[in-house]
Structure formats: structure tokens, C-alpha cells
Amino acid sequence: MVPLNIEICALFKSYLLICLWDYATGVILTSEVVQTQGANSLTLLSLADDPSPRLSAQAQVAEDILDKYRNAIKRTSPSDGAMANYESTEVMGDGESAHDSPRDEALQNISADDLPDSASQAAHPQDSAFSYRDAKKKLRLALCSADSVAFPVLTHSTRNGLPDHTDPEDNEIVCFLKVQIAEAINLQDKNLMAQLQETMRCVCRFDNRTCRKLLASIAEDYRKRAPYIAYLTRCRQGLQTTQAHLERLLQRVLRDKEVANRYFTTVCVRLLLESKEKKIREFIQDFQKLTAADDKTAQVEDFLQFLYGAMAQDVIWQNASEEQLQDAQLAIERSVMNRIFKLAFYPNQDGDILRDQVLHEHIQRLSKVVTANHRALQIPEVYLREAPWPSAQSEIRTISAYKTPRDKVQCILRMCSTIMNLLSLANEDSVPGADDFVPVLVFVLIKANPPCLLSTVQYISSFYASCLSGEESYWWMQFTAAVEFIKTIDDRK
Structure with a gap:
């Protein structure tokens, strides 16, 4: 194959021959490039007053030569220089008219920046x-x-003496x-x-x-997007509802798991206490012989520590977790205090029972005359709409069902928390204080009238006072203050 440069030279010679023939015969050729969708081809349109057959044949030969080498350049993979020369010929064909004379500068390389304005304008809309x-x-x-x-807001005024930039x-x-x-x-x-x-x-x-x-x-x-956003909102609400339901189910499962673990712990503690039955009986006999409250408290603490040590040495409890050990100690305490409950709760026997009966009758008389707006209580008016606080009364009525001082304190705490929640619902603008809480507590105790109130106070003070701390200590002080205040109220006024 003839090298590419030689082909271009032959093409250029043919073009010069055509131009010389046009000059000699006085025929002006008007050439124009027509770009179609099918292919980008150059078409020579010759306009002459008296065209001759020879001129048409030479023009057809020149067009065939142009098509031949144009297709040859497209089929091959030319170098950068050859591609630039080819592009320059196309640009020249597009830009020159039939009246312009051929110049050597039209064959030079044309850079990408020399594209026609129409091309750049066509690219601007896309950009x-x-x-x-x-x-x-x-x-x-x-x-x-x-x-x-x-x-x-666009403004150019000064602010605070400083210019706005x-x-x-x-x-x-x-x-x-x-x-x-x-x-x-x-x-x-x-x-x-x-x-x-x-x-x-x-x-x-x-x-x-x-x-x-x-x-x-x-x-x-x-x-x-508003309908789609509304759809997504509904889907999110549905997912949140499902999530809340699943969380509630999870809480139920965890609660069932906790109850099952505690029951299993209680069964294991029962096996331990059966093996220590002889020691427990000896402890009960020694406890009956004691008269001082401090001695009874010390003996109970010592015996519980003895059982805790025996549990730690037992094979069953070797791999127990800290939570399981705490549940086991609580189960041991409940079992032991249940065995000595009457001895510890009524240390003076009939004297304590009679004392509780007198206070119970006094509170029963008070409940007939004392109302929520009684002048002795001075309950703030904003809280009177929540009276008589039945849920708090239900909590304190169950205190006699618990045998250990710890469980009785927890019952008192639940009652106090219930009262605080109800007071917070009645007045959302402020947090209820002690002056708001104590009168309501007194009213709840009068209406609930829990049995053995004085013995309960004595029982907790004797066997659990040293363990009170933080929130338990605060609510316990409020409870005992309310009991003392109830004893001073005159039921005849």
C-alpha cells in the first residue's frame, strides 16, 4: 500500500489540476460541502454557463479520488498528525466557498480551539x-x-455600628x-x-x-413528591407501631424469664435450707430467749451471714452469677424472717397487738370526718381533683402481706412513687415538693388504714434501719412523719 503521505500528495495534485483547468476555461466552480445523516461526504456542485463533458468527467474523477482516500483514512488507524491533516481538510471544506481561491494554509493542521462558532454554540445548551x-x-x-x-433579608444598613459587608x-x-x-x-x-x-x-x-x-x-x-412522602410517613408510622409492639412483647418475655429464674433460685435455696434445718431450729430457739431488740437484730444478721457463707461453698452455687447470688440471698432472708416473723414483729406479744388495735380504731374514726380539703391537712387546691388517690391506697393496703422488712419498705416506696406520679399529672407546671406530698400521704394512710401500722414501723426500724440509704431513707422518713402526725390529729374536731 502506498504510504499515507504520498496518497495525500496525489490528492492535492489532482485538486490543483482541477483548479487550473477552471481558470483556463473561465468557468467558475462553486463547491459546497453538504452534510447528510447518512454519511459526511463532500459534494462538488459545479455551476458554469457552458459546462463541457470533459469538465464533468474530471470533476467526477476528482470526487472519486476524494471518496477513495477519505474511506482509506477511516479504515486505517492513522497517527495524530495524519488525523489532524484530515480534520483540517474537512474544516476547510466546510468554511470555504466556491469563490475563495485555494491557499496552502488550508492544508495546515487546525487545532480543536479553531472549531466553528456553531459547534461551540451547539455544545452550550447541554452544558x-x-x-x-x-x-x-x-x-x-x-x-x-x-x-x-x-x-x-438583604439589607445594607449598619448593625451595632459595624458596616454590613x-x-x-x-x-x-x-x-x-x-x-x-x-x-x-x-x-x-x-x-x-x-x-x-x-x-x-x-x-x-x-x-x-x-x-x-x-x-x-x-x-x-x-x-x-408529596404523595410519596405521605406514603413513606404512613409506612414509618406502621413500622414504629410494630416496633413498639415487639418491644412490649420483649418486655413480657424478659419478665417471664426473670420470674422463672427467681423461681429456680428459690427452689435451689429451699434445697440448701433443708440441709441446714437443724441450724435453723437452733437459731429460732436462741432468738426466743433474747429480750433486747439490738441483740435480736445482731443475731439475725449473724445467722444470715452464716447461711450466705454456706451457700457460697455449696456446689450448686459455684458458677452462679452475681444477680443469681443476690436473688438467692433475698430468698434466704425471706425464708428465715418468715420463720421468726411473729417473734420479731410482735416482740411484746399482746402489748404490741393492743397498741396497733388502738391506732387502727383511731384512724378509722378519722376516716369518717377527714376529707381532702380538711383544714388539718391543708392539701393544695390544685391537687384536690385527684383525690382520694385510690391506687396509692391499694399499694399500702398490701403491706401486711410481706414478711421481711425489705419487702415492706419496697411497698412503702411504691405507694410514695404512685402519689408523686399522680401529683405530677395534676400540676404539670411545677414539681410537687415535700409540703405538697406529706398532706396527701397522711390522707392516703387515713383512708387506707393499713393494719399493724405501729408494729410495722418498729419492725423496719429494728431490722432494716441500718440498710436504709438514698431514696429509701428519704421516703421512710416521710412515712414515719406522716404516722406521727396521724397520732396527733383529734378525731372530735
């Missing part, structure tokens, strides 16, 4: 559309991450983005800073009219 979509996407992300949707050429979107960038800089959020700066760079290309169109387009997209 503008892309820039618009890109700015719209970035602005939407910036608005989503912003902490405010109110644009700053707002650029009058900035539109509202640019001003808003500058405020967000300042906030991001203050928070040292590097990712947000980069995102906002890129968004502002894209938006600054547009004028105010385009920016308003951009905002209107975003608002229109939001309106179009």
Missing part, C-alpha cells in the same frame, strides 16, 4: 442543562442539611449559603463546609431570575 441539574441537586442537599429555611450582587440563595458556611465553620464541620462551598460555586453562575426558577423547580419537585 447549561447539566449545570442547572447539578446546581439543583447540590442546593437540595444544602437545604436538607440547613438548620433554618428562612433566607436572610453583604455583596449587593449576591442573591438570596448565595446569602443563605454564606450564613450556612459560617455556621459550618463555627462548628468545624469540614464535610459540610466543602459541600456548601461547592453548592455556592455552582449557584453563583446563575442570575437572580435563574435562581428563582431553581427554587421554584425544587418546590415543584417537593409538591410532586
Whole structure:
């Protein structure tokens, strides 16, 4: 195959021959490149007053030669220089008219920057559309991450004696983005800073009219997405409802697990106490012989520590967790205190029972005359609508079902917590204090009238006072103060 440069030279010679023949015969040829959809081919349209057959044949030969080498260049893989020469011939064919004389400069390489204006103008609409979509996407992300949707008011007045440095050429979107960038800089959020700066760079290309169109387009997209957003909202609400239901089921399962573990622990403790039955009987006999309350308390503590040590040495409890050991110690305490409950709860026997009976009758008489707005109680009027607080009365009525001082204290705590919750519901504007709580506690104790109230106070003070701390100690002090106040109320007034 003839080298490519030689082919181009032959092509150029043929073109010169045609031009010389046109000059000699006085025929002016008008050549024009017509670009069609099928293929980019060059067509010579010869316009002459008296065309001759020989001229038409030579023009046809020249066109065949051009088509031949044009197809040859497309089939081969030419070097960069050859491709540049070929492109230059096409550009020359597009730009010259039939009246221009051929020049050697038309065969030189033409760079990509020398493209016709029509080509660059054709590329601008695509770039503008892309820039618009890109700015719209970035602005939407910036608005989503912003902490405010109110644009700053454009003003050039001074604030606090300092000049306002707002650029009058900035539109509202640019001003808003500058405020967000300042906030991001203050928070040292590097990712947000980069995102906002890129968004502002894209938006600054547009004028105010385009920016308003951009905002209107975003608002229109939001309106179009409104049904889908409503659908997502309903789906989220459904998922949250399902999640809440599953969480409630999980709480039930965990509660059942806790009850089962405690029952299993109680069974294991029962096996331990059966092996120590002889020691327990000896402890009960020694406890009956004691008269001083301090001695009884010390003996109970010593015997419980003995059982705790025996449990730690038992094979069953070698691999028990800390929570299981605490449950086991509580089960041991309940079992032991249940065996000595009457001896510990009524140390003076009939004297304690008679004392409790007298107080019980006194409270029963008070319940007939004392109301929520009684002058001796001075309950704030805002809390009177919640009277008579039946849920709190139900809690304190069950105190006689518990045998250990720890469980009785927990019952008192539940009653106090119930009262505080009810008072908080009655007055949401303020937190109830001790002056609000104690009168209501007195009223609840009068209406509930729990049995053996004085013996309960004595029992807890003797065997659990040293263990009271924090919240338990506070509510216990409030409870004992309420009992003492009830003893001073005159039922005849």
C-alpha cells in the first residue's frame, strides 16, 4: 500500500489540476460541502454557463479520488498528525466557498480551539442543562442539611455600628449559603463546609431570575413528591407501631424469664435450707430467749451471714452469677424472717397487738370526718381533683402481706412513687415538693388504714434501719412523719 503521505500528495495534485483547468476555461466552480445523516461526504456542485463533458468527467474523477482516500483514512488507524491533516481538510471544506481561491494554509493542521462558532454554540445548551441539574441537586442537599429555611433579608444598613459587608450582587440563595458556611465553620464541620462551598460555586453562575426558577423547580419537585412522602410517613408510622409492639412483647418475655429464674433460685435455696434445718431450729430457739431488740437484730444478721457463707461453698452455687447470688440471698432472708416473723414483729406479744388495735380504731374514726380539703391537712387546691388517690391506697393496703422488712419498705416506696406520679399529672407546671406530698400521704394512710401500722414501723426500724440509704431513707422518713402526725390529729374536731 502506498504510504499515507504520498496518497495525500496525489490528492492535492489532482485538486490543483482541477483548479487550473477552471481558470483556463473561465468557468467558475462553486463547491459546497453538504452534510447528510447518512454519511459526511463532500459534494462538488459545479455551476458554469457552458459546462463541457470533459469538465464533468474530471470533476467526477476528482470526487472519486476524494471518496477513495477519505474511506482509506477511516479504515486505517492513522497517527495524530495524519488525523489532524484530515480534520483540517474537512474544516476547510466546510468554511470555504466556491469563490475563495485555494491557499496552502488550508492544508495546515487546525487545532480543536479553531472549531466553528456553531459547534461551540451547539455544545452550550447541554452544558447549561447539566449545570442547572447539578446546581439543583447540590442546593437540595444544602437545604436538607440547613438548620433554618428562612433566607436572610438583604439589607445594607449598619448593625451595632459595624458596616454590613453583604455583596449587593449576591442573591438570596448565595446569602443563605454564606450564613450556612459560617455556621459550618463555627462548628468545624469540614464535610459540610466543602459541600456548601461547592453548592455556592455552582449557584453563583446563575442570575437572580435563574435562581428563582431553581427554587421554584425544587418546590415543584417537593409538591410532586408529596404523595410519596405521605406514603413513606404512613409506612414509618406502621413500622414504629410494630416496633413498639415487639418491644412490649420483649418486655413480657424478659419478665417471664426473670420470674422463672427467681423461681429456680428459690427452689435451689429451699434445697440448701433443708440441709441446714437443724441450724435453723437452733437459731429460732436462741432468738426466743433474747429480750433486747439490738441483740435480736445482731443475731439475725449473724445467722444470715452464716447461711450466705454456706451457700457460697455449696456446689450448686459455684458458677452462679452475681444477680443469681443476690436473688438467692433475698430468698434466704425471706425464708428465715418468715420463720421468726411473729417473734420479731410482735416482740411484746399482746402489748404490741393492743397498741396497733388502738391506732387502727383511731384512724378509722378519722376516716369518717377527714376529707381532702380538711383544714388539718391543708392539701393544695390544685391537687384536690385527684383525690382520694385510690391506687396509692391499694399499694399500702398490701403491706401486711410481706414478711421481711425489705419487702415492706419496697411497698412503702411504691405507694410514695404512685402519689408523686399522680401529683405530677395534676400540676404539670411545677414539681410537687415535700409540703405538697406529706398532706396527701397522711390522707392516703387515713383512708387506707393499713393494719399493724405501729408494729410495722418498729419492725423496719429494728431490722432494716441500718440498710436504709438514698431514696429509701428519704421516703421512710416521710412515712414515719406522716404516722406521727396521724397520732396527733383529734378525731372530735
